[in-house]
Amino acid sequence: MSSHHIVRDDQEPALIIANGAACSKELMGQLLEWSPLVIVLDSAMKRVAELGIKVDVLLGDFDRGFDPEYYKGLQYPLEIVHTPDQEKTDLEKAFDYLIGRGFPAVNVIWATGRRADHTITNITNIVRFRDTLKIVILDDHSKIFLLPYKFEKWYPAATPISLIPIGKAAGISTKNLKYPLNNEPLTIGYRNGSSNEVETDGIVVIEHREGNLLMMECFD
Template identity: 70%
Template sequence: MSSHHIVRTDQEPALIIANGQSCSNELLGQLLEWSPLVVVLDSAIQRVIDLNIKVDVLLGDFDRDFDPAFYEQQQFPLEIVYTPNQDKTDLEKAFDYLIDRKIPAVNVVWATGRRADHSITNMTNIVRYRNKLKIVILDDYSKIFLLQPDFKKWYTANSILSLIPVGTVTGITSNNLTYELNDDTLIMGYRTGSSNSVKEDGIVSIEHKSGDLLLMECED
């Protein structure tokens, strides 16, 4: 796989490569092409190098006799960011790093699959950064992001959309979904909006009054 960067401006989302299930080279290549900054977690760096990807930042706690200098020689110039805080995951530390650099948005790959606990934590942690960083998690089957209270977007008919509450979400009203919501409440573990779909080509609107609501654009 080729290196990255058509653009070199922080107006485009950065890219974080975590250490879950790999995505397709096609998806990864599309994201790399437009990412001004590529951050890789230490647990994934060898997998990334094996794909011949140029990395900008290597971040992690560097435990288990991990030697970042070895990768610095292979990826020069490479910024090494040591984050020993054990109260946060490496992905959370990468979010904090981007916030400190005043980068407003990030795409994340390899953050789902493999260990279920990591996948759930990575997806639900989006809400912790709602006012600091726009986060989108992608894999070959889903695009996951946090909805603003008033969301509108154009979709083709039959597109699969899942509404997943993180906790309790109230006052949800939709338009142009197969199974409409009308001032409804969704509660994680009790009632979710999984596997809904778009009724017809056009704008889908989803409003909610309180709570944190994830939208998952899904493909089988």
Template identity: 70%
Template sequence: MSSHHIVRDDQEPALIIANGAACSQELMGQLLEWSPRIIALDSAIDRVAALGIKVDVVLGDFDRDFNPQHYLEEQFPLEIIHVPNQDKTDIEKAFEYLIEKGHKAVNVIWASGKRADHTLTNMTTIVQYRNQLKIVVLDDHSKVFLLPKRFDKWYTANTTLSLIPVGKVNGISTQNLMYPLHNETLELGYRTGTSNHVLTDGIVTITHESGDLLLMECWD
């Protein structure tokens, strides 16, 4: 598989390839086609290169004796970004790199599966960049993103939607969900909104007053 890039305008999301479970070639191909900049984390570059994917950037702390020079020829032109800061994860470093480069949106793949601590961190880290970068995490079973205070979107009936709070989220109300919420509170570890469903074809509205609320569009 090769990439890229057929870019329609400056608003197309960049793409980060982390080092969790791989997604399908179909999903990978869809995202590669439209990504203006593709970043592979250093821990994933061997797997990425083995698939024949051309990336623009290899980024990470380069631990475990990682030698990026090995990829310069086969991935040319390639930008190598070494960020040794151990206070941030490599995916956080990738977000900050994209913000510095002026990107407004990014899709993230290979960010779930494999190690549970990495999956949880990757999903919840996106809230700290809420005002700088629109982040969507995708795999073959779900699409995860942070909700604004009011969210409206058309869905088909029975679409599975999960509302996952990062910390405590207050004043949540929904319309057109099978299990409605009316000015209620969700809190991670105590009460979440997993496996709700769209009631009828049409607009789903979700509002909340405070806190960070993730929406997961899910399919089996």
């Protein structure tokens, strides 16, 4: 697989490759083409190296006998970032690294599938970064991101959309969804907005007053 785009522009989203289920080569190739910085978590580095992907940063706690210097010899230049803090996941530490570098946004792949605990943690932890980093998690079936308090975007009719609260989100109102909400709450485990869809070609508007609300654009 080819390397990522030669142009460096810190306004473009960086790319993090975690260690969940692999996505298609097509999706990965599209993201690599325009990512100014590619970070790989140590648990995924062997799989990534086998695909022939050039990366910029190898990050993790390097436990279980992991030898980062081996990969430094295979890829040049490669920045090694040792993050031994056990109070955060390696993905969270990668987010912190990007914030420190001044990146405004990041795409994340290989963050879903495989272990269910990792998938749930990876998706829900993005709420901690609401005010510091725009995070989008992608796989071959979904695009997941945290909604601002007012969201507007054009969609074609019948696009599947799910609204999933992290905890409770209140004061939710929507326009141009098949199953509308009118100043209503959603609470994880009790009532969510899964498997809604766009009513007609046009702008979808989603507003909420408080709480954290995830948007999932789904592809069957």
